[in-house]
Amino acid sequence: MTVSPPHPAVRVLVADDDVLLRSGVVRVLRDAGLDVVAEAGDAPELLAKTLAYRPDVAVCDIRMPPRHDDDGLRAAIELRERMPGLGVVVLTQFSDPEYAIELIGGRADGVGYLLKERVGDVDEFCAAVARVAQGGSALDTSVVARMMRPRVLPPELALLTPGELAVLAAMAEGHSNAGVAQQLLMSVAAVEKHVTAIFRKLDIAFDSAGHRRVQAVLRYLTSQRR
Amino acid sequence: MPSASEGTPVHSALSVEELNRLVQEEVALRSVAALIATAGPSDDVLTAICRAASEQVEGQDITLLRFETRDTIVAVATYGGPVPPGVRVVHKPGSLSEQVARTGRPVRVDDFDRISSAEIVRRYDIRAGVGVPIFIEGEVWGMFSATSESGPLPADTESRLEGFAQLTWAAIANADARDTLRRIADEQAGLRNVAELVAREVPIDEVLRAVVDQGARVLGAASVTVVQHDRDQPRLAAAEHIAPDTGAHRTDASIVVHGRVWGTLAVTSSTAAPVASSGIKPFADLVAVAIANEESREGLRQSRARVIAAADDARRRLQRDVHDGAQQRLVHTVILLKLARDRAAAGGDISDLVAEALANAEEANRQLRDTVRGILPAALTRSGLAAGIESLVADAPVCVDLDIAVPRLPAAVETTAYFAVAEAVTNAVKHARASRVTITATLLDEGADLALLIEDDGIGGARPAGGSGLTGLADRVEAMHGTMGVESPLGDGTRVSVRLPTGAAQLRVTRESPKQ
Numbered sequence: 001m002t003v004s005p006p007h008p009a010v011r012v013l014v015a016d017d018d019v020l021l022r023s024g025v026v027r028v029l030r031d032a033g034l035d036v037v038a039e040a041g042d043a044p045e046l047l048a049k050t051l052a053y054r055p056d057v058a059v060c061d062i063r064m065p066p067r068h069d070d071d072g073l074r075a076a077i078e079l080r081e082r083m084p085g086l087g088v089v090v091l092t093q094f095s096d097p098e099y100a101i102e103l104i105g106g107r108a109d110g111v112g113y114l115l116k117e118r119v120g121d122v123d124e125f126c127a128a129v130a131r132v133a134q135g136g137s138a139l140d141t142s143v144v145a146r147m148m149r150p151r152v153l154p155p156e157l158a159l160l161t162p163g164e165l166a167v168l169a170a171m172a173e174g175h176s177n178a179g180v181a182q183q184l185l186m187s188v189a190a191v192e193k194h195v196t197a198i199f200r201k202l203d204i205a206f207d208s209a210g211h212r213r214v215q216a217v218l219r220y221l222t223s224q225r226r
Numbered sequence: 227m228p229s230a231s232e233g234t235p236v237h238s239a240l241s242v243e244e245l246n247r248l249v250q251e252e253v254a255l256r257s258v259a260a261l262i263a264t265a266g267p268s269d270d271v272l273t274a275i276c277r278a279a280s281e282q283v284e285g286q287d288i289t290l291l292r293f294e295t296r297d298t299i300v301a302v303a304t305y306g307g308p309v310p311p312g313v314r315v316v317h318k319p320g321s322l323s324e325q326v327a328r329t330g331r332p333v334r335v336d337d338f339d340r341i342s343s344a345e346i347v348r349r350y351d352i353r354a355g356v357g358v359p360i361f362i363e364g365e366v367w368g369m370f371s372a373t374s375e376s377g378p379l380p381a382d383t384e385s386r387l388e389g390f391a392q393l394t395w396a397a398i399a400n401a402d403a404r405d406t407l408r409r410i411a412d413e414q415a416g417l418r419n420v421a422e423l424v425a426r427e428v429p430i431d432e433v434l435r436a437v438v439d440q441g442a443r444v445l446g447a448a449s450v451t452v453v454q455h456d457r458d459q460p461r462l463a464a465a466e467h468i469a470p471d472t473g474a475h476r477t478d479a480s481i482v483v484h485g486r487v488w489g490t491l492a493v494t495s496s497t498a499a500p501v502a503s504s505g506i507k508p509f510a511d512l513v514a515v516a517i518a519n520e521e522s523r524e525g526l527r528q529s530r531a532r533v534i535a536a537a538d539d540a541r542r543r544l545q546r547d548v549h550d551g552a553q554q555r556l557v558h559t560v561i562l563l564k565l566a567r568d569r570a571a572a573g574g575d576i577s578d579l580v581a582e583a584l585a586n587a588e589e590a591n592r593q594l595r596d597t598v599r600g601i602l603p604a605a606l607t608r609s610g611l612a613a614g615i616e617s618l619v620a621d622a623p624v625c626v627d628l629d630i631a632v633p634r635l636p637a638a639v640e641t642t643a644y645f646a647v648a649e650a651v652t653n654a655v656k657h658a659r660a661s662r663v664t665i666t667a668t669l670l671d672e673g674a675d676l677a678l679l680i681e682d683d684g685i686g687g688a689r690p691a692g693g694s695g696l697t698g699l700a701d702r703v704e705a706m707h708g709t710m711g712v713e714s715p716l717g718d719g720t721r722v723s724v725r726l727p728t729g730a731a732q733l734r735v736t737r738e739s740p741k742q
Contacts, residue, residue: 021558028565063549093553116557120564 010133013050015040015060015072016091025059025091025119032126043071050079050086057087057110057133062094073099080107087132091116097147100139108218112138112174131174137217138174147172147220156219159201167194172217272303275394279370280305282386286379290360291323292368294499299323299368307373308350314497321347326357326369332388333357336378354378358387362395409444416440417508424516427523433516434464441493441509442466448496452481452513454489463489468496475500479510483517529701536698547597555590559583606644610634614644615665622651624660624682630667635676635728642706642726643667643678649699650680650722658684658720673730680722688714696722 012034016022019041026036038053040046042065050058058079064072076088080103089112090103100113112132118125118140128138147169160168170180177195181188195213198204204215272290280288289307291299300314301307317324320341325333334356338347347355355373359366370387372379420436438450451465475495481488491510493501562583566576599617606614612630619626634640647665654660660682670677690696690712703710708726 018554018558021554021561024558024561068546068550093549093557117560117564120561120567122565122568 010034010057010130011053011055012036012129012133013038013040013046013053013055013058013060015042015046015049015058015064015075017041017061017064021116028119028122029059029126029129032122034126034129042066043075046072046075047078051082054083055086057089057129059089059091059129061116062090062092062099070099073103076103077105080105080111085135086110087129087135088112089114089129089132089138091119095140095142095146097143100143100147104218106218108137108214110135110137113143114138114140115142128174136174137172137214139172139217141173144169144172156202160198164194164198164201167191168198168216168220171195171198171213172220273305276303276305276307276370279387279390279394282390283372283380283383286372286374286383288387289371289373290368291371293323293327293366294497296327299327300497302368307371308352308375322355322357322371323369326359327366330359330361330366332359332384334379334384351375356383356387358384358391360391360395367395409446412444413505413508416444417512420509420512424512424519427519430516430520431464433513437491437509437513438464438466441491441506442468445493445501445505446496447493447501449494451492452489453492456486456488460489477501477503477506479503479506481510481514481517483514483521488514488517529704532698532701533705536701544597544601547600548594551593552590552597555586555593559586559590562586602641603644606640607637611640611643611667614640615647615667618644618648619651619663619665622655622663624651624655625662626651627662627664630665632667632669632676638706639676639726639728642702642708643676643724645702646678646699646710646722646724647680649695650682650720652695653688653722654680654682654684654720657688658682658686658714660684660719669728670725673728676726676728678722678724678726680724681719683719685716686714686718686720687716688712688720699724 012029014022014026014029014036016025022039022041026039029036037055038049040049040060044066046058046060046064058076060072060076062070062073064075073090076090079086080088087110088103090099091114092099093116095115103113104111110132112128114125114128118128132138157165157168166184167180170183175183177188177191181191184191195216198216199212202216202219204212204219276288276290279290280286285306287304287306287308289304289309290302292302294300294314297316298314299317301309301311303311315323317327322333322335335341336354338352338354350373352373353375354377355371356379357369357371360368360370370391372383372387417440419440420433423433423436434452438452441447441450447468449465449467452463454461454463475497477493477495477500479491481491491506491513493506495501562579566579566583569579570576603614603617605617611632612628615628615630619628635643651663651665654663662683664679664681666677666679668677669675688696690700690710696712700710703724703726706726708724710725711723712720713723714720
């Protein structure tokens, strides 16, 4: 396995009320070379410690004390508003797209939504956390798959070919063009062609910040809400 | 004192003149009777009577007045007289009308200036008058008054009017009766209108509006109000004001719903006489019926809503139990096994990871078992109520005495009975701090009913209406057409008794009916 830490200098906060699981996550992240700077066991602690330690990324559960409802999600959304540079990865057992859509809000950068069992896929999990810390996105395959099965495809997406939809879904999971090519077993050039078509069909203008991918994903996600 | 001459005694011997007069009287009365027979407005009848009376006294002004109360008199009709119908006067002692009312005899005043008379006499410039009582069923009903704005009235005015008054009473009584009949018919129509609304189950406010509206119309009221009492502050529920409310004559009827006074229907009279309570009572009763209906409808709606909410709650609880329990442990198991897989691929020792994963998987399995048992215990579904309750109380932290001698019953009955016991035991353990619980289940009425009794020795004070688990239980029992009672005096334990139809009675009827 990876010997040299591939994710140096990424500072992480981990919040989960299940102590066993939390220590597992912390161990996995530390083994991969990420710097876990703080841990939290409930939503108020998540808020307070994130604001105090100012990590690059906060990894947190949805259901947490004190209400044992969606306290963690609420805290995550608040943190995204108060600290725009902060990456947030929600680690959960819920594969309902509604939570993911709510978390993302109007901003698909620096955000992740992963099922807890992904923690066991150490390399991918740690890569996703590091990617979100740097402003990327990471959506769980199963959540994306559920989003991909709308009974009626929204009009914007109806223009896309099945191949383009698959590429867009992979982009939503947070993959780069190379990653998409690897996942969908196609050439990087083919992926690039699809991506260009997606941008054109969704009418996404080229912007200096280069966030067209994020915008495409966002367009895709918000179309699910209707 | 006024000078009041006595009425001249009636016919001793009949002169031709007198005979003529009698004939005239007869003719006049016939025309009055004919008028009454045709269903004209009673005001016309009374005016016609005044006119006929006037003809008896050579065209003098005649006013028909009615004694309303001890102190008041109202003009009901007139022919030529200065006092218009509807004028109501409080008659002072010594006045013409007061003397007639008091003595029941004709009274003459030849010069009103000589007596300190009512203001009305001066207002209408009446100089002289004769009042003759009209009796109905032995009571002084009212009087004819002949008035003059000049000199005294002819000497035979009393005798002529007296004779006529005796003959007209029947006509007046009939007109009165017809009025009463019409009023009753009006009341009936008003009541029918309201009753139809009640039967159509329109919202209660609409019923109340109809009651005050119809009530004011048919009862001849100045105002009708419905006031609700059974809350912290009396609340005006509906009101109809037709005339300024003097408040002097008010009649109330209580609106009694399920044995408690819900409110009051109050009617103020538009005349000096109060409205009869017999007229109001039926309206109050209709309001009570409408409210009782609405309450039972509302009760049913709330009970249904609670049943649905309870089902939603149960689902939410189940979701939370699984999510926070077994699922969490399984997720952990998966993570640990993935870590082990990766470590094994790298040739590392995975025994600690596998042991940890196994512990998590076992814990998940145990929690799932508990959750499933909580949904519905296998003992209940497989072996019946007694076994189900035994498994329920096996781990209870209190001493439980069981006396459950019942056979297998329909699944819905067993399940409801099981939850009744579970809820009562939960209450005993969690809230009542009981140390001993006794559970009895027997069949009554040849198996038609299952009777459950759950008693504890705790602190009591359980409130079934308090939105607790007992409320949910009551809804559940009610949905099964059963009944439930909770006795929970403070400091003296709690007794929950439940009676559920087993369906056996229905079965028997179905089986036996072909023989009949």
